[in-house]
Amino acid sequence: MADKKLILRFTNHPGYNLRMATNSAMSQLTGILAESGLRIVEATILIVVYDNRGCRQSQIGKVLNISSANMTPLITRLEERGIIRREAADGRSNALHLTDQGEKIVATAARRMADFEAGLIARVPSHLRKPFLEALRHLSGVSE
Amino acid sequence: MADKKLILRFTNHPGYNLRMATNSAMSQLTGILAESGLRIVEATILIVVYDNRGCRQSQIGKVLNISSANMTPLITRLEERGIIRREAADGRSNALHLTDQGEKIVATAARRMADFEAGLIARVPSHLRKPFLEALRHLSGVSE
DNA sequence: GCAAATAGCTATTGAGCATAGCAATTAAAT
DNA sequence: ATTTAATTGCTATGCTCAATAGCTATTTGC
Numbered sequence: 001m002a003d004k005k006l007i008l009r010f011t012n013h014p015g016y017n018l019r020m021a022t023n024s025a026m027s028q029l030t031g032i033l034a035e036s037g038l039r040i041v042e043a044t045i046l047i048v049v050y051d052n053r054g055c056r057q058s059q060i061g062k063v064l065n066i067s068s069a070n071m072t073p074l075i076t077r078l079e080e081r082g083i084i085r086r087e088a089a090d091g092r093s094n095a096l097h098l099t100d101q102g103e104k105i106v107a108t109a110a111r112r113m114a115d116f117e118a119g120l121i122a123r124v125p126s127h128l129r130k131p132f133l134e135a136l137r138h139l140s141g142v143s144e
Numbered sequence: 145m146a147d148k149k150l151i152l153r154f155t156n157h158p159g160y161n162l163r164m165a166t167n168s169a170m171s172q173l174t175g176i177l178a179e180s181g182l183r184i185v186e187a188t189i190l191i192v193v194y195d196n197r198g199c200r201q202s203q204i205g206k207v208l209n210i211s212s213a214n215m216t217p218l219i220t221r222l223e224e225r226g227i228i229r230r231e232a233a234d235g236r237s238n239a240l241h242l243t244d245q246g247e248k249i250v251a252t253a254a255r256r257m258a259d260f261e262a263g264l265i266a267r268v269p270s271h272l273r274k275p276f277l278e279a280l281r282h283l284s285g286v287s288e
Numbered sequence: 289g290c291a292a293a294t295a296g297c298t299a300t301t302g303a304g305c306a307t308a309g310c311a312a313t314t315a316a317a318t
Numbered sequence: 319a320t321t322t323a324a325t326t327g328c329t330a331t332g333c334t335c336a337a338t339a340g341c342t343a344t345t346t347g348c
Binding site: 200201202205212213215216217219220234235236237238 | 325326327328329330
């Protein structure tokens with residue numbers, strides 16, 4: 001019994017494989033971004049700021065599905081580390097900008113992230129890539 | 145600025161979509177399994193026990209990638225709730241069995257989970273399903 | 289002017305996962 | 319047979335991420 005192989009009914013289920021694939025990919029990405037001293041959420045936020053200078057903290061929360069309560073400590077930490085700068089846009093909004101140091105860090109992190117994405121899709125046989133991405137979009141809600 | 149749409153470079157990246165898709169699917173599944181009073185990990189463990197009566201705690205940890213340190217409180221909690229029963233197999237191994245009550249709970253949870261998986265794949269257009277699952281297996285490491 | 293919505297903040301919680309270290313038992317090596 | 323190594327399970331602890339409740343201040347719409 002102790003050495004018999006277990007029956008795993010999940011192995012063909014989409015949800016289970018989705019979870020496994022994400023776990024594997026995300027732990028890999030965590031390691032890659034650690035070289036930039038960033039966590040996945042942090043890098044994701046920073047790249048949005050990089051592509052949208054002066055955008056509002058609340059806007060980022062909306063597109064990335066992060067509540068304002070969780071945004072606050074994230075941005076605070078990035079500010080304390082001198083990567084990002086909050087700038088009062090009106091009395092209640094913060095416009096976000098990268099510091100000079102932040103620019104460099106994000107440029108590197110973005111390159112690493114792009115390499116990761118390329119490596120990820122490379123693991124899928126080329127003829128499956130297009131249908132795979134299209135199917136994913138149906139499940140992630142991006143296409144809706 | 146505050147109302148301009150943000151540029152999101154991730155929307156076509158496999159890793160990002162993978163994460164989004166998993167988030168959406170897993171929070172749905174969390175809700176479904178809550179009706180059985182179970183969390184996803186718990187239901188997954190229980191179904192493995194259901195299909196492999198008397199299997200070892202350590203075996204489950206291996207196939208599901210759960211460390212023994214994390215298995216302990218999980219199994220303890222299921223035992224305290226009268227769903228599972230630990231049985232010393234040798235001096236260091238626990239063989240796991242479902243209680244009568246556990247049988248019923250797991251049967252229901254397994255049905256709910258199967259329904260969820262069916263609903264999930266139904267969201268993918270039928271012609272994309274096969275390549276999607278095959279691609280997923282490449283990323284989840286199941287096919288390796 | 290006043291009510292409602294928006295934006296951000298604090299504090300706290302829970303799930304999930306990882307690590308370090310410990311004790312006991314079993315298996316392997318000489 | 320005795321020592322060594324590997325395994326099984328356990329406690330304790332910490333981290334990340336997400337969720338919630340409740341708060342203040344500001345802005346907007348009627």
